[in-house]
Amino acid sequence: MSFATPLDTQSCHQDFPNLEYSPLGRTNLYVSNAGLGTYRMSYQNSDHLNAAKKSLLAGINLIDTSANYMDGDAEILVGQALRETGVSREKVVIVSKGGYVLKKDLSSDTSYQFISHLDDVMSHCLDPKFIRSQIQQSLARLDLTCIDVYLIHNPEYYLKTLLRDSKENAHDLFYSVIQSLFECLEEEVKKGTIQYYGVSSNHFPYPDFHDEKVDFLRCVSIANSLSDSHHFGVIQFPFNVLESEAATAKVNQRSLLAHAQDASIGVLTNRVFNAYYQDTFIHLKNVLVEREIYSLGEIETCFEDVSNLENMIFNKIIQSQNLEKAQVEQLFNQFSMTGVIHGLMDSKQNYDTFRNALLLYAIPKVEIGLDLLLPYVEESDSHKELLVSFYQMVNKCFEILSSYYKTKKEPIIDQLKTNIFSKVELSPHETLSSMAFSLVRQTVGVDSVLVGMRHTDYVESIVTQCESKKLYQFDDVFWNDLQLMNKNILTDKQKENTI
Numbered sequence: 001m002s003f004a005t006p007l008d009t010q011s012c013h014q015d016f017p018n019l020e021y022s023p024l025g026r027t028n029l030y031v032s033n034a035g036l037g038t039y040r041m042s043y044q045n046s047d048h049l050n051a052a053k054k055s056l057l058a059g060i061n062l063i064d065t066s067a068n069y070m071d072g073d074a075e076i077l078v079g080q081a082l083r084e085t086g087v088s089r090e091k092v093v094i095v096s097k098g099g100y101v102l103k104k105d106l107s108s109d110t111s112y113q114f115i116s117h118l119d120d121v122m123s124h125c126l127d128p129k130f131i132r133s134q135i136q137q138s139l140a141r142l143d144l145t146c147i148d149v150y151l152i153h154n155p156e157y158y159l160k161t162l163l164r165d166s167k168e169n170a171h172d173l174f175y176s177v178i179q180s181l182f183e184c185l186e187e188e189v190k191k192g193t194i195q196y197y198g199v200s201s202n203h204f205p206y207p208d209f210h211d212e213k214v215d216f217l218r219c220v221s222i223a224n225s226l227s228d229s230h231h232f233g234v235i236q237f238p239f240n241v242l243e244s245e246a247a248t249a250k251v252n253q254r255s256l257l258a259h260a261q262d263a264s265i266g267v268l269t270n271r272v273f274n275a276y277y278q279d280t281f282i283h284l285k286n287v288l289v290e291r292e293i294y295s296l297g298e299i300e301t302c303f304e305d306v307s308n309l310e311n312m313i314f315n316k317i318i319q320s321q322n323l324e325k326a327q328v329e330q331l332f333n334q335f336s337m338t339g340v341i342h343g344l345m346d347s348k349q350n351y352d353t354f355r356n357a358l359l360l361y362a363i364p365k366v367e368i369g370l371d372l373l374l375p376y377v378e379e380s381d382s383h384k385e386l387l388v389s390f391y392q393m394v395n396k397c398f399e400i401l402s403s404y405y406k407t408k409k410e411p412i413i414d415q416l417k418t419n420i421f422s423k424v425e426l427s428p429h430e431t432l433s434s435m436a437f438s439l440v441r442q443t444v445g446v447d448s449v450l451v452g453m454r455h456t457d458y459v460e461s462i463v464t465q466c467e468s469k470k471l472y473q474f475d476d477v478f479w480n481d482l483q484l485m486n487k488n489i490l491t492d493k494q495k496e497n498t499i
Helices: 006-010 046-057 069-085 128-142 156-164 170-191 216-226 256-262 296-318 325-335 338-344 351-376 381-423 432-441 456-467 476-486
Strands: 021-023 030-032 034-037 062-064 093-098 100-102 115-117 122-125 147-153 194-200 232-238 266-270 274-277 280-283 448-451
Touching (some): 006 021, 006 030, 034 046, 046 069, 062 266, 069 128, 093 128, 147 170, 147 232, 156 170, 170 216, 194 266, 216 232, 296 351, 296 381, 325 351, 338 351, 338 381, 381 432, 381 476, 432 456
Parallel strands (some): 034 448, 062 093, 093 147, 147 194, 194 232, 232 266
Antiparallel strands (some): 100 122, 115 122, 274 280
């Protein structure tokens, strides 16, 4: 058999008696409390592959992936992990998604409809023809003949496009596309390429008055209109200790989690450690604050030192070269770090946005700039010393800013932990991340919490937490109380990061 079955997935509890498995809504497939999320995982990274294999061998029997994760490399990783572990295919629930597309891939078929252009590289497409092709490509990368659950990935992009274009009947048009997709996916079920389907949307938990909300009840109504025995079986959305709208926002006096239970729809949650709260990104993890606390004055002094050294490099090294004016400007712009550091000092930064910008942009720019500058550096000691001094000062700026933002995040984390401790009896040694996972895992209506476990030690940590028995059943009342307590967690003082 080449797909997960209710009987085989239920038998996972016999293999791993310390883990809990629960039915994923109407699919009746039993899934572990934690699922492996493969966003930013690639088969080309041995750590990622080893983590995926370890999670399967440790009893994690749900893997969530997508056609666009690492350009398809995540799906290849899933297939490879299944093959190399030898874990029974019938015991593992594979979830994949489709909707995102590189613009260059759209050019091969200009007949696609329902397209949203997201940026210069990425687009989004809800055309059933495109989704069919995505399923076939995902099956090939996964090396499978059937995907257990296939989700439409972030369809809200098309709703936003319709609203932006001022379509009078934007919502009716949007749900007509959803209906055509559901009809298409029912056909795929009959073909045997998928078992069940659903929707992954960041906008499911939005309040009822929000124009861009994806209406879960309307999706259920569409599925019911197709057949009493439809295969719309799973939804996915963000849910964490700060983004708790799935339990707190009410439609017809019931939450999204409650409505999903009413309809026997399985629930997968994502972003358990990454909250977007009050227009701020917060990584729900403790920070280690260095003993040395830097002042604003030291940050400004360091920035001035970088600027002075940069001007010296420009005057003594770059301008001494026999280069055209345009070449000089280009070289200077490529190695210059003052603009980058100034951006890291932006008033909207917090530690988590700073860290992302540092890792994804600032540090790579340092490496590129150094490679470009080295051919113009003479053998003289003065040139080398100047270059070393410059990059040492840049690194010092990074260290000072990191420490500064950590000190600003620490009171937010402490207050959040205090709020949780006031509601739940937990060990005082619990980290914020373990608390965040524990609360969502023990929430009524959540079937599996997706976690991006890219390293084996992380897998061990999550599995250990899953082995502890559930002591609570957190309901909408609990989450409403916690939401009220967290309402002012980002005080005006904490939100001010002006440097």
